[in-house]
Amino acid sequence: MNKEKSVKIEELRTKLNRFPKVCLDTFLTPIVRLERISDDLEIEVFVKKEYLNGVPPGGHYAHALEYVFGDIIANGYISVIHGGPSQSNQCAMVTAASTKYGLKTHLVLRKQLPNDLSDRGNLYTDQLYGADIRWVTAELGPEIDGLKKEWYGELSKINGERPYLFEREKVDALSCLGMLELFLNTYEQLDVQGEIPSLIYVVSCGPTQSGFLLGTKLINPDIKIVGVREIPWDAQGIISKQVNSTAETLEEKVRVTGDDIVNYPEFVGEGYGLPTEGGAKAIKYFAEKGAILLEPVYTAKMADAFLTHARDGTIRKGTKVLILHSGGSPLTYAYSEDTYGRLGKSLKEFAIQNKQHD
Numbered sequence: 001m002n003k004e005k006s007v008k009i010e011e012l013r014t015k016l017n018r019f020p021k022v023c024l025d026t027f028l029t030p031i032v033r034l035e036r037i038s039d040d041l042e043i044e045v046f047v048k049k050e051y052l053n054g055v056p057p058g059g060h061y062a063h064a065l066e067y068v069f070g071d072i073i074a075n076g077y078i079s080v081i082h083g084g085p086s087q088s089n090q091c092a093m094v095t096a097a098s099t100k101y102g103l104k105t106h107l108v109l110r111k112q113l114p115n116d117l118s119d120r121g122n123l124y125t126d127q128l129y130g131a132d133i134r135w136v137t138a139e140l141g142p143e144i145d146g147l148k149k150e151w152y153g154e155l156s157k158i159n160g161e162r163p164y165l166f167e168r169e170k171v172d173a174l175s176c177l178g179m180l181e182l183f184l185n186t187y188e189q190l191d192v193q194g195e196i197p198s199l200i201y202v203v204s205c206g207p208t209q210s211g212f213l214l215g216t217k218l219i220n221p222d223i224k225i226v227g228v229r230e231i232p233w234d235a236q237g238i239i240s241k242q243v244n245s246t247a248e249t250l251e252e253k254v255r256v257t258g259d260d261i262v263n264y265p266e267f268v269g270e271g272y273g274l275p276t277e278g279g280a281k282a283i284k285y286f287a288e289k290g291a292i293l294l295e296p297v298y299t300a301k302m303a304d305a306f307l308t309h310a311r312d313g314t315i316r317k318g319t320k321v322l323i324l325h326s327g328g329s330p331l332t333y334a335y336s337e338d339t340y341g342r343l344g345k346s347l348k349e350f351a352i353q354n355k356q357h358d
């Protein structure tokens with residue numbers, strides 16, 4: 001790496017060090033070349049195995065939460081309130097982080113999909129860690145955020161408890177720092193391996209892409225961050241705002257507009273948390289050819305986009321591509337029946353076939 005880049009990375013690390021941070025057991029996860037997939041697609045495909053990172057159930061969000069919990073612990077909170085879909089990776093990671101630091105977790109969880117209340121996947125670990133769960137029927141976004149606030153009010157009234165309320169803007173601002181740090185670590189690692197890619201695929205509608213995009217703007221603008229959103233929100237608006245405010249926080253001059261954000265909307269399917277046919281096919285492909293397990297809510301949608309782009313020529317032959325496998329492993333199993341079904345082999349048929357073999 002040239003001197004200018006390594007000096008810049010150290011300067012950014014010094015700035016990041018000004019923020020309180022806890023340790024959620026993160027480490028430098030491997031980046032490996034997917035040999036058979038690279039041969040098949042005639043593209044150099046690498047994967048960063050962030051699903052291995054952090055307190056279990058694990059995932060790249062551990063980097064974000066190291067800064068969020070840094071803030072929580074520094075300000076002396078003894079409990080937190082978060083919320084989202086019942087199989088939320090973030091809620092599961094927040095619960096794990098709270099547990100590590102001896103805090104109580106209150107979760108507002110959405111009861112809407114067939115997987116809700118299934119006691120599997122992330123919901124299993126939420127309960128194992130002892131989260132206090134309140135079930136609601138509400139939309140993600142402002143509706144659930146409102147219910148979190150309502151609960152906060154109730155708790156303060158009942159017993160004077162003032163939990164740390166996970167408010168989107170405040171938490172996303174800290175999360176972007178963690179994602180920028182993950183980018184810096186990843187960039188150095190790629191440099192040591194001599195494998196700087198032209199494209200990095202991420203699944204994101206927020207801090208992941210924001211941190212990575214800011215990182216490329218500051219360190220190596222030749223790398224293009226290709227985002228695929230998991231939720232039908234205005235990724236261009238959200239991400240450009242986050243990149244600019246993080247740059248401002250770190251006293252960096254970078255500014256972007258919505259036009260600078262590459263983020264594909266068409267792989268979400270019917271909505272957040274709802275698997276797609278393309279996602280199921282991508283799960284099978286990466287499992288069979290790469291020994292990589294993807295889940296249908298996040299990483300499979302990104303892999304569907306990547307495979308589509310690899311096959312339709314959007315990604316040119318010979319291009320070096322890094323795929324960020326950001327986690328969500330419990331969803332692989334929580335949604336396994338659905339994935340079987342979509343692949344034309346329902347669990348039921350499979351069970352009958354197996355019986356015939358007995």
Ligand SMILES: Cc1ncc(COP(=O)(O)O)c(C=O)c1O
Binds near residue numbers: 206298327
């Ligand atoms: C596995 C996984 N990947 C990616 C993301 C995307 O995160 P964001 O949209 O906040 O960047 C999440 C969010 O929870 C996640 O759980």
